Structures are given as C-alpha cells and as structure tokens.
Amino acid sequence: MIHWNSFSDFLAMGGYGFYVWGSFGLTVLIMVIEPIVVAHTRKTTIARLKRQLRAEHRNTAE
Amino acid sequence: MKDRFNLYRMASPATFYPFAGAMIPYFAAVSVVFGLAGLYLGMLVAPTDFQQGEGYRIIFIHVPASWMSMFIYLVMAFWAAIGLAFNTRLSGMMAQALAPTGALMAVLSLWTGALWGKPMWGAWWVWDARLTSELILLFLYIGYMALTAAIDDARRADKAGGLLLLVGVVNVPIIYFSVKWWNTLHQGSSINLAKSSMATTMLWGMLLMAMCFWMYSIAIALMRVRTIMLERERHTDWVKALLTEGGK
Numbered sequence: 001m002i003h004w005n006s007f008s009d010f011l012a013m014g015g016y017g018f019y020v021w022g023s024f025g026l027t028v029l030i031m032v033i034e035p036i037v038v039a040h041t042r043k044t045t046i047a048r049l050k051r052q053l054r055a056e057h058r059n060t061a062e
Numbered sequence: 063m064k065d066r067f068n069l070y071r072m073a074s075p076a077t078f079y080p081f082a083g084a085m086i087p088y089f090a091a092v093s094v095v096f097g098l099a100g101l102y103l104g105m106l107v108a109p110t111d112f113q114q115g116e117g118y119r120i121i122f123i124h125v126p127a128s129w130m131s132m133f134i135y136l137v138m139a140f141w142a143a144i145g146l147a148f149n150t151r152l153s154g155m156m157a158q159a160l161a162p163t164g165a166l167m168a169v170l171s172l173w174t175g176a177l178w179g180k181p182m183w184g185a186w187w188v189w190d191a192r193l194t195s196e197l198i199l200l201f202l203y204i205g206y207m208a209l210t211a212a213i214d215d216a217r218r219a220d221k222a223g224g225l226l227l228l229v230g231v232v233n234v235p236i237i238y239f240s241v242k243w244w245n246t247l248h249q250g251s252s253i254n255l256a257k258s259s260m261a262t263t264m265l266w267g268m269l270l271m272a273m274c275f276w277m278y279s280i281a282i283a284l285m286r287v288r289t290i291m292l293e294r295e296r297h298t299d300w301v302k303a304l305l306t307e308g309g310k
Contacts, residue, residue: 001107002106002107003106003107003109004106010105010106013117013119014115014116014117015115015117016116016119016181018177019117019177019178019180019181020117020119020120020177022177023120023123023173023177023178026170026173026174027123030166030169030170031278034162034163034166034282035282038285038286039285041286041289042288042289045289045292045293046289046292046305049292049293049301049305052296053296053306
C-alpha cells in the first residue's frame with residue numbers, strides 16, 4: 001500500500017526532494033504563520049478597542 | 063426599537079459575529095482531516111508519475127493553491143458586487159478578510175510553480191500566458207489591499223476596492239483558459255471530466271488537498287472578518303457590550 005521502501009527514499013523524492021520539500025515547506029510555513037498573525041492582530045485590536053472604550057467612558061463621566 | 067429597519071440592519075453583523083466564531087473550529091478541524099487524508103494518499107500511497115517521476119507530487123500543493131487563488135478572487139468580486147449594488151456593510155468586510163489569504167494562495171501557486179518548472183522545464187520562470195496572468199492576479203490582490211488600506215473611510219475604501227475587484231475579475235477566466243487559448247509551456251489541466259489523465263489515488267489526493275485548502279481559507283477568513291467587524295462596528299452597542307464583558 002505504501003509507495004516508499006524507506007524513509008530516506010521518501011525524503012529523497014526520487015531526486016526531486018529540494019523541489020518537493022521546498023513547495024511543502026513554504027505551504028506549511030504560511031499555514032502556521034497566517035493563523036498566528038491573525039490571532040495576534042485580533043488580540044491587539046481587542047485590547048486597543050477596550051482602551052478606547054474605557055477612555056470614552058471616563059470622558060463622558062467627567 | 064422604534065426603527066425596525068435600522069434594528070434589522072444592526073442585527074446582521076451582531077448575529078454573524080458569534081455564528082462565525084462558532085464555525086471556525088469546525089472548518090479548521092475538517093481542514094486538518096482533509097489535509098491528513100490528502101497527504102497520506104498523495105505523499106505515501108500515490109504511484110510515481112511515468113513522465114515526471116516523484117517531482118509531480120508538487121501538484122498536491124500547486125493545484126489546490128492555484129484553484130483557491132482564483133476562487134477566492136471570484137468570491138471577493140461577488141462580495142464587491144453585492145456591496146456596490148445593495149450597499150451592505152458585511153460584504154466589504156468579507157472581501158477584506160479574504161484578500162490576504164487569496165494573495166498568499168497566489169504566492170504559493172507561483173512559488174510551487176517555480177519549484178516545479180525548474181526541474182521539468184529547466185526554468186524557474188517563463189513569461190508564459192498562464193504564469194503571467196497568475197502573477198497579475200497576485201498584483202490585483204496586492205493592489206486591492208494597498209488601495210483599501212490607503213483610504214481611511216471604510217465605506218469609501220470598500221467602494222474603491224470593490225471597483226478594482228470587479229474590473230480585475232476579467233483576469234480569472236484568462237488564467238483558467240490560458241492553457242487552451244495560447245500555446246503555453248504550462249501543461250493542460252490534469253482533470254478532465256471525460257477522461258482524467260491521473261491515477262485514481264493521485265486524483266483523490268489532489269481533491270482532498272483542495273478541500274483542505276478550501277476549508278482552511280474559510281476558517282482563516284472567518285477569523286479575520288471577526289476582527290474587522292469589531293474594528294468597524296466599535297461604535298455599536300453590541301461591540302461595546304462584547305468588549306465590556308470580556309470581549310471573547
């Protein structure tokens with residue numbers, strides 16, 4: 001069922017290892033980093049909006 | 063409460079926001095499942111290609127990324143059309159939330175294409191109709207993001223960006239049919255409804271990876287649109303309520 005005879009065969013990709021893993025590498029990188037960036041932006045945005053809202057409340061209370 | 067129409071309009075992002083939040087884990091989980099299944103079939107089970115050896119396995123990234131780069135653009139253009147025609151608030155937010163992911167898909171398409179082109183054609187890049195039109199697609203994404211970021215007023219940014227999207231949509235069929243219309247170095251489509259040139263495991267691996275990319279794009283776009291909604295709707299009661307009660 002499994003096409004490969006050994007793990008090193010799998011890594012070598014019949015001599016195309018650089019090209020195949022170069023493709024998968026950037027994909028994995030993007031799909032890991034993009035959610036992290038989006039989650040981080042979300043956190044900082046919420047923190048900033050909360051600050052602004054508190055400042056607004058202070059101003060109207062005075 | 064007196065103004066029902068206004069209340070209805072307000073209700074739309076307020077109800078979509080928690081709904082989107084609830085859906086994200088499902089799309090993410092389904093994406094992982096499709097991805098693992100696709101990688102298993104494509105990278106472990108699928109046989110060697112008789113022409114391209116093991117190098118063809120780039121297809122499991124290249125085709126899904128290329129499809130998504132075009133599909134996301136079409137979805138953005140759809141939202142732009144809705145936004146321009148009906149002046150709906152959510153449509154501009156949807157388009158903005160999709161743009162970075164679409165751009166990244168175009169980058170992946172070009173990157174994996176270069177890594178595939180080098181061993182098969184002997185060149186990282188050629189000014190071929192397929193490659194050039196995909197590059198233009200990336201520039202359209204970048205142009206849209208730069209344009210909307212440069213305009214402070216969100217509604218005007220949506221309108222200007224929406225026009226750009228609608229004008230640029232002509233590029234998508236050009237990309238798709240370029241391998242038919244012009245004599246290109248790029249190979250024709252691997253999937254043919256009448257007779258597929260691919261082995262069954264290759265085909266299923268590719269389709270599963272395409273589903274993985276699709277679900278990933280939905281999950282990440284929903285994540286992003288929720289932040290955009292908070293930002294844009296910050297003066298509304300529902301966002302203020304959310305922010306004061308902990309802002310989940």
